[in-house]
Amino acid sequence: MLTIQNLSYTHPDKTLLFSNINLTVNPNEKIALIGNNGAGKTTLLRIIAGELQPSDGILKTDTNPYYIPQIFGQYDHLTVAKALQIDQKLRALHEILNGNISEKNYDLLNDDWTIEERCSTALNEWQLNSLDLSQKIETLSGGQKTKIFLAGISIHQPELVLLDEPSNHLDIPARHYLYDFIENTKCSLIIVSHDRKLLNHLNMVCELDKNGITVYGGNYDFYKEQKQIKANALAQDIQSKEKALKKAREKERETIERRQKLDARAKKNLSKAGLPKIVANTWRNSAEKSTAKIEGAHSEKTGNISQELQELRSYLPEADKMKFGFDHSGLHQGKILFTATNINFSYGNDKYVWNEPLSLRITSGERVAIKGTNGSGKTTLIKIILGNLTPQTGIVSVPESRSVYIDQDYSLINNKLTIYEQTQQFNTSALHEHEVKIRLNRFLFTKEDWDKPCTTLSGGERMRLMLCCLSIADQSPDIIVLDEPTNNLDIQNIEILTQTINEYQGTLLVISHDETFLEQINIQRIIGVN
Structure with missing residues (x-):
């Protein structure tokens, strides 16, 4: 149904957004696309929908995706019918029913004689039964706009649906209706969402970052379990590396202190021995070089461990890196x-x-x-x-x-x-x-x-x-x-x-x-x- 191979996208300012995207979507698959803000989730959906062209790679699909964006402002000047791209079909149907049986009207209708009935049924399903299809999108609330485009799925009956944060403006009853739709639909779905209840109704999680997609074969709870296993392993690695760094620094300090004591004792013995000045200087230079060599070896070792530790810490989630120090209200409890x-x-x-x-x-x-x-x-x-x-x-x-x-x-x-x-x-x-x-x-x-x-x-x-x-x-x-x-x-x-x-x-x-x-x-x- 959909195959993506080695896809990349670069912004017009030449900044790379992501690369090496590989993904296959099969019939009836329901996929969660997640990633941090700015990872390119919406951009990838728009590429799949045909609204953007990738910078490189291959995208093959044998169906026309139905795309519901997160933001609807671009449709505000349109009527509901035009935003759903059914205005011409409805007009053609009414003209035919009124006797205008031109070839143009038949071409526009394309034998879709149930279009009006499907519109009414779909809008009723989303509690929009009183909506006028000639109404402007700008007159509707955020929740109503979302419901209109969700109703469009039943109207157009696509095989592949792309949804970008579909539950954002929905109240709880509408969200639960959306969850039921996800469970029961035969469409293939790719959904970008932060709604964790919604994500648990999907059977695959794809995590997007600039280097590609990591696929987890389960719902969001399964994904979290796998991430927690990785997080625990990372925490152990960091703890182990911190211990190694502490031990290396202690070893470095002990070695230098021991060397300094030996050098001080030897220097004292040399002065007592009454050796010629040139011999004493030669010994002193040799001792300093030896100390510097030891310090350099230990410094390199601690530096390498410190760098490895810093790299490990860079993989920590953002929340684990933050220090809140949040103050509290000065009011007593119960006021x-x-x-x-x-x-x-x-x-x-x-x-x-x-x-x-x-x-x-x-x-x-x-x-x-x-x-x-x-x-x-x-x-x-x-x-x-x-x-x-x-x-x-x-x-x-x-x-x-x-x-x-x-x-x-x-x-x-x-x-x-x-x-x-x-x-x-x-x-x-x-x-x-x-x-x-x-x-x-x-x-x-x-x-x-x-x-x-x-x-x-x-x-x-x-x-x-x-x-x-x-x-x-x-x-x-x-x-x-x-x-x-x-x-x-x-x-x-x-x-x-x-x-x-x-x-x-x-x-x-x-x-x-x-x-x-x-x-x-x-x-x-x-x-x-x-």
Whole structure:
């Protein structure tokens, strides 16, 4: 169905993205394509879809792939029918039914007499039964856009489907419907996703990096097990090499000290023996050369071991290289931070956001998830909790506290600033420049990164910079609000975020459809809105 051999891609600026890509996709195979941000996952999907040309290599396929991208902005000016590429068929069908039986209409329809029925069925399957095919894509929510293109699979009935982060904007019910589709479809699938529940419905994991693809013959849990085995072996190798380096340095020190003692004793004996000056000088030069030779041999040995150790450490996951040093909220556990009684909110259209008024209380130290379907008012509730909106009904009490709101785009990062300038915005305790740069290094921003503009950062880099800024602030916020924080992160950066959040001891409010993430950050209770 699909064969890729020795494929490579180089950016227009001559930067190599990846090379030596080899992959075979057989009928009914369901493949997860994973890799760090910037590895080229989306680029590879676009090459398979025919949107980009590879720099080198061979790509053979006997079918037309159906590609669902991660970003839909390029379709905003189109109608739903045109974005799904069914507008001409539908127009031809209606013209034929109205008596215009031209050859052009028959060619456009291509005997696809069930196209309208399939459209209706497919849209109903994704709860889009009230959608008008003439509606512009720009009028739809992110979740609706995703559902439209997922419905397109049933409409077009392709043999090979390429999906780039398909669950990003879906609420939990829609995600579960997507999981069922993946389980039951006869299509071959290649899916880029950080949704670990979704990845466990696939039967092969392909990990992409610049040097090629490593194939793991199982689902995501199997992949993690294999990676853990490798990680344990790497940790043992590092520990063994650290012991060897310590032993080599101790041996070097002992040998040099022993030699220095022997030289001092010999020098003392020479002075007592009353030998001619030329003989003493010759002996002294010989002793110095011998000491230098010994020092050089030991230095070379320790240098080689140190280099090997550094190389081994370079294979560590990013999270293992980072040092968080995350501060905690200064509030005592259990202090009331927000109280609401019978609240509701309207955006001026005489329609309230929630079917029933809400009553709730949030206390310091809690870990709370706010759950609801798309459009149920989760973000509205967050804005009320933070004091940015006032409800039209009910009573709220919001005692003074320090809070920070982190959305999926990490919008607190100012794109007009450099990385270093951004950290200075949070440097309320007047840390010295070198101390700020030490913190940046802890979050994997090296000297080469400090003057980069924030606008060039990936989702994962923006997340790490945001966490770095919070660690630099004089005191961590009392409340951290995360609004779909994992949407634009790869799995590695989700693990970094998870590890950091688990070190934080303040109050946590989270909106997320990523059930695995919610489990791993130890959510204590759920506030449901509808």
